Amino acid sequence: MSGRWALSARTDDAAATRAFAAALAQVVRAGDLVLLVGGLGAGKTVFAQGFGAALGVEGPVTSPTFTLVRQYRCPAAGDVELFVHADLYRLDHLREVGDLALPELLAEGAVALVEWGDAGAPVLGASALEVVIAPGGPEGPDTRTITVSGRGPRWAGRLGQVAAALEGFGPFEPEYTAT
Amino acid sequence: MSDQAPLVLGIETSCDETAAAVVAPGRDVLSSVVASQADVHARFGGVVPELAGRAHLELLVPVIAEALERAGADGHPPVAAVAVTSGPGLMGSLLVGLSHAKALSMAWAVPFVGVNHLEGHLFASLLDHPDLEWPLVVLLVSGGHTMLVLVEGLGRYRLLGQTLDDAAGEAFDKVARFLGLGYPGGPAVDRVAAGGDPTAFAFPRAMAAQGYDFSFSGLKTAVVRAVEREPLASTPDVAASFQEAVVDVLVAKARRAVAATGSRGLCLAGGVAANSLLRARVEAACAEDGVAALVPSRAMCTDNAAMIAAAGQWRLAHGGPSPLDLGADPNLGLALSQATVKQ
Numbered sequence: 001m002s003g004r005w006a007l008s009a010r011t012d013d014a015a016a017t018r019a020f021a022a023a024l025a026q027v028v029r030a031g032d033l034v035l036l037v038g039g040l041g042a043g044k045t046v047f048a049q050g051f052g053a054a055l056g057v058e059g060p061v062t063s064p065t066f067t068l069v070r071q072y073r074c075p076a077a078g079d080v081e082l083f084v085h086a087d088l089y090r091l092d093h094l095r096e097v098g099d100l101a102l103p104e105l106l107a108e109g110a111v112a113l114v115e116w117g118d119a120g121a122p123v124l125g126a127s128a129l130e131v132v133i134a135p136g137g138p139e140g141p142d143t144r145t146i147t148v149s150g151r152g153p154r155w156a157g158r159l160g161q162v163a164a165a166l167e168g169f170g171p172f173e174p175e176y177t178a179t
Numbered sequence: 180m181s182d183q184a185p186l187v188l189g190i191e192t193s194c195d196e197t198a199a200a201v202v203a204p205g206r207d208v209l210s211s212v213v214a215s216q217a218d219v220h221a222r223f224g225g226v227v228p229e230l231a232g233r234a235h236l237e238l239l240v241p242v243i244a245e246a247l248e249r250a251g252a253d254g255h256p257p258v259a260a261v262a263v264t265s266g267p268g269l270m271g272s273l274l275v276g277l278s279h280a281k282a283l284s285m286a287w288a289v290p291f292v293g294v295n296h297l298e299g300h301l302f303a304s305l306l307d308h309p310d311l312e313w314p315l316v317v318l319l320v321s322g323g324h325t326m327l328v329l330v331e332g333l334g335r336y337r338l339l340g341q342t343l344d345d346a347a348g349e350a351f352d353k354v355a356r357f358l359g360l361g362y363p364g365g366p367a368v369d370r371v372a373a374g375g376d377p378t379a380f381a382f383p384r385a386m387a388a389q390g391y392d393f394s395f396s397g398l399k400t401a402v403v404r405a406v407e408r409e410p411l412a413s414t415p416d417v418a419a420s421f422q423e424a425v426v427d428v429l430v431a432k433a434r435r436a437v438a439a440t441g442s443r444g445l446c447l448a449g450g451v452a453a454n455s456l457l458r459a460r461v462e463a464a465c466a467e468d469g470v471a472a473l474v475p476s477r478a479m480c481t482d483n484a485a486m487i488a489a490a491g492q493w494r495l496a497h498g499g500p501s502p503l504d505l506g507a508d509p510n511l512g513l514a515l516s517q518a519t520v521k522q
Contacts, residue, residue, distance in 0.1 A: 014397075040357055041400035045344045060343040063396070065353075066323030067267060067509045099271065141404050 004177045005159045006149035009169035013142045014046045017133070020146060020169055021050030024131070027158065027165045028055075030079040030109040033102070033124060035117025038133035043144055044115050047133060048085055051113055055083045064115070065089055069100050071110075082110035088120045097123050127152025129162075185259030186252055187495070188283070189488025190243065192276030193268025193296045194322070197238040198484035201250035201258065202492060206306055209250035211478070211485040214238045235275040243279075246484070256287035260500070262491020265293030266511030267323065273507035281503055290500035292491045296482075297513045300448040301330060302493070303479040303486035311473065312443040318433040320457075321449035322348035325429075327391045327436050328513070330446075333493055336513055339436050340391025347425055348451045350395040354402050354421050358414055368418045369454050375415030377423035380405050387428045391436055398424055422456055430460045437470055444471030452480035 011017045028034065034051075038044050045063065052061035056076040064070045064087040072083040084105050091097060097120040102112050114120060121128065130149045137143040148166070150158055163172055184204045191198040200211040247257050263280035266273060277293070284291035300319055305311060316339070317328045325342040345353075348365060355364025360371055382401050385394040402421050406412060437445050445465055451457065458474050465472035479486065 039403075040353060041403035043400070045396040049344070060341075060392075062342060063345040063349055065349050066346060068269070070510060135404075136407075141408075 003156070004149055004151040005155075005174055006147055006177075007159070007163060007166075007172040007174045008145060008147045009166060009172065010137075010139075011144045011146060011169070012139065014043065016169075017043050017046050017144050017146070018050030020166065021047040022054035023165050023168065024148065024162070025051045025054035027161050028080065028111045028129075030081065030111065031106045032111050032154070033106060033128045034111070034113045035121060035124070035128050035130045036113055036115045036133070037118045037130060038135070042133040042135045044133065047131065048113055048115070052083050052085065055080060055111065057083050061085060063087070071105075074111075079109065080111050082108070084110045084112040086112060086114045088114060088116040091119070094120070094123050125152070127154030129155055186250065186257070187260045187262055187488045187492045188243070188246070188252075188258040189294075189484035189486070189491055190239070190261065190263040190276045190280050191296070191299070191482055191484040191487045192235045192239065192272050193264045193266070194272060194482060195234075196482040197235050197242050198482060198487075199239070199243040199246035200484035200488050201246050201252050202485060202488035204492070206302075206309065206489045206492070208306055208485045208489075209252070210246045210248075211483055212242050212246045212249065213478075213481075213483050214242050235272055239275060239279055243283075256289050258287070258289065260284075260290045260292065260491065260495055261287075262292045262294050262488050262494070264296045264299065264487050265501075265505055266508035267296055268507075268509060270507060270509045273509065277505070277507050284503070290495060291503065291505075292495050292498075293501040293505045294487045294490045294494060295511055295513060296487075297324065297326075297511075298336075298494075299486040299490045301328065301336070301446075302490040303448055303483070304446045304473050304475045306485055306489055307475045307479050308446075308473050311446075312471070314440060314442045315444050315446050315473070316433060316436045316440060316442045317446045317448055318429060318452075318461075319448045320347045320429060320451035322346060322352060322451075324348075324449065325393050325395070325451075326513075327433060329436070329440050329442070334497060338513065339440075340393065340432065342393040342395060344394050344396035345399065347393070347395055347429065348449070350399050350421075350425060351451065351454075353399050354418075357399075357403060357406070358418060360414070360418070363450075365451055365454060368422055369456070371415050372419035372422045372456070373415075375413065375417070375419030377419040379413070379416035380420035382420055382424040384424055384428050384431075387431050391432050393428065393432070395425065422454070426454070426456045426460050429457060430464055433461070434464050434468065437465075437468065442470065444473050446473035447475065448480065450481045453477040 057072040132147045198213040327339040329337040352364035360367035
């Protein structure tokens with residue numbers, strides 16, 4: 001059965017958040033869905049830029065808020081052919097998420113990073129890696145607590161792999177929840 | 180119609196305005212009708228794509244009929260060509276206008292041409308200032324775009340810089356939503372900022388001194404943090420300080436681009452060009468630098484179909500009509516080549 005695992009880490013500034021995203025990008029493969037969750041100013045843009053750059057995207061990874069979806073070629077990222085960056089911020093109905101054709105893009109060899117992704121989770125499939133960025137803390141306003149959790153069959157056996165890729169941000173005390 | 184000049188019907192449905200216009204040769208605007216969906220989207224704090232597509236469907240036929248009637252285009256066919264925005268924009272919204280334009284083109288047996296929305300914005304300033312002198316720097320700022328473009332002549336564009344994250348208009352919308360000022364965010368911030376102190380908060384001016392690229396994501400974050408730190412801060416002060424930071428960066432870079440390219444003037448385009456502070460600052464900076472300030476009327480800054488008809492008229496003359504299988508492209512770029520201008 002596929003449960004849910006989660007691990008949390010702290011980053012001290014935007015550069016560290018970017019590096020964290022780049023490290024996480026090393027474990028994704030074609031067809032993976034990553035949901036990015038965090039309020040306005042949490043650091044989703046910084047995360048997306050670090051993630052995209054690590055996948056070999058050339059040029060800036062700009063906000064997808066206006067067009068809802070932006071696609072980038074990944075010439076040097078193994079089996080990942082396409083980086084799909086979506087934003088559900090402006091969507092109001094769950095059925096509109098279907099119009100973005102994310103499952104089709106994933107099936108064609110893309111990795112999708114979906115901002116405000118928790119809102120679309122119910123229709124985006126059982127398997128996803130969820131990244132929640134919570135800003136601030138006693139250490140200062142630039143600090144972020146990032147929680148990465150995997151759910152569904154696709155992520156069930158990958159905690160070790162994710163923890164290894166994020167080694168520099170540990171140590172971790174993973175949590176498990178049965179579903 | 181045969182003794183009249185050939186008219187072009189323009190159709191624009193890329194975002195939340197449903198617009199149609201008729202333009203005669205010489206970029207003479209005979210009619211320009213814009214039905215805004217801002218009211219529909221106001222309660223959601225932003226454009227809702229599904230609602231946008233549906234509203235375009237309902238509004239487009241009457242909007243076109245009104246544009247033709249106001250222009251006195253009652254011949255058979257009423258116009259000599261149909262121009263329509265084919266991108267960038269929201270897929271569902273673009274398709275409504277594009278399909279309609281193709282249908283009219285077939286029904287009337289007249290040519291059809293797809294227009295890049297960004298090029299349309301560049302033509303908007305031509306409609307208000309017919310005798311432009313090249314080269315020009317255009318600062319194109321809207322909800323979806325922020326770019327500095329060197330225009331060496333009609334159809335000859337070079338991208339000098341663009342946003343690396345959020346568009347300026349997007350920053351206005353998100354900050355307005357965060358401050359509870361409503362949608363659309365640009366006019367709301369503009370209004371509230373008028374009563375605030377622009378020096379109350381020292382928000383960051385990202386990359387103001389270097390290059391022509393922009394970054395507004397960090398500014399948005401800084402506003403959120405400032406309000407969290409001082410929950411009782413005056414909203415007009417926050418709005419004024421935020422607006423001051425955006426305009427400072429836009430004007431500093433645009434001014435530097437004009438000087439570095441030896442341009443004759445600076446032209447504003449896009450929805451954010453309707454911002455009072457930006458307009459005033461551009462005019463003051465150009466007066467000081469001895470170059471022309473081309474600040475279009477507010478109606479020409481925001482999305483409209485007259486600029487699409489004007490760009491379409493030029494495209495038809497210089498590239499001919501588009502094939503009827505032309506698709507909508509939500510991410511369409513300006514086909515710009517990177518400029519090598521000294522920074």
